[in-house]
Amino acid sequence: MQNYVHRGETLTVTAPYAVTSGGGVKIGNIFGIAVNTQSQGDSMEAQVAGVFDLAKDTSTFAQGDLVYWDDTAKVATSAVGANLLIGNAEKAQLTGDATVRVKLFGVPGFSGQVNGVKVAHALYDFTVDGGASCTPANSDTIPKDAVVFGGAINSTAAVTAAGAATVALGTATGSSSASILGATGKASLSLDAVLAAACAAAPFKMTAAGKISVAIATGPLTAGQIEVWVLYAIASND
Numbered sequence: 001m002q003n004y005v006h007r008g009e010t011l012t013v014t015a016p017y018a019v020t021s022g023g024g025v026k027i028g029n030i031f032g033i034a035v036n037t038q039s040q041g042d043s044m045e046a047q048v049a050g051v052f053d054l055a056k057d058t059s060t061f062a063q064g065d066l067v068y069w070d071d072t073a074k075v076a077t078s079a080v081g082a083n084l085l086i087g088n089a090e091k092a093q094l095t096g097d098a099t100v101r102v103k104l105f106g107v108p109g110f111s112g113q114v115n116g117v118k119v120a121h122a123l124y125d126f127t128v129d130g131g132a133s134c135t136p137a138n139s140d141t142i143p144k145d146a147v148v149f150g151g152a153i154n155s156t157a158a159v160t161a162a163g164a165a166t167v168a169l170g171t172a173t174g175s176s177s178a179s180i181l182g183a184t185g186k187a188s189l190s191l192d193a194v195l196a197a198a199c200a201a202a203p204f205k206m207t208a209a210g211k212i213s214v215a216i217a218t219g220p221l222t223a224g225q226i227e228v229w230v231l232y233a234i235a236s237n238d
Helices: none
Strands: 010-014 024-027 030-034 043-047 051-055 066-070 075-077 084-089 099-104 118-125 146-161 166-171 181-185 193-196 210-217 221-234
Touching: 010 024, 010 030, 024 043, 030 099, 051 075, 075 099, 118 210, 166 221, 210 221
Parallel strands: none
Antiparallel strands: 010 043, 024 030, 030 043, 051 099, 066 075, 066 084, 084 099, 118 221, 146 193, 146 221, 166 181, 166 210
16 A cells, blocks of 8 residues: 555644643644653654543543543643543543543544534433432533533433332533423333423523533432433633
């Protein structure tokens, strides 16, 4: 194959700013780890595949959470905004942790559009999260000042309970516990049921960043799996 160049795990790029060896660097929609310390304008090598410990802000990450790059602060973050999606967290990291271990996607990511529509996702799974109210282990964070205006809910395994349980969806912080879906009886969450999010009719604005949460009344649940997609945008003046 005469046009093959190389494996693409390391790219030769022009340093957009001064970088240190092991530091993150964003060039357009490419993100990589600087192989050497370089000055702005230098030709440099950036590793775009692999697992790296990167300095982070105060974000909390669960294993598998998406990780973004804040190119203003030069740190990894869970905030979407205009930040570049760079990979997944390999392990859980707490607010006070200085770094997050990131599995880079190994391909150019994409920048969040400040005024564009974004999707937050959560998956409640009884076998993982139990039958009581909770923030699911698999739950995205909706940023502060996000305007939430739609979404859909799909029960991919039927919700069951010993009593007449109801399920509501909201956020752990930043909005109410039923802002995404009002209290809904288990009968409406049968296998493969699809429901429209209540915020389609009643949009709201997040007062703080918060993960999608599940509120269960007259429970606990005894089985069920609920997948949630929430549409939101960041107001351009925030």
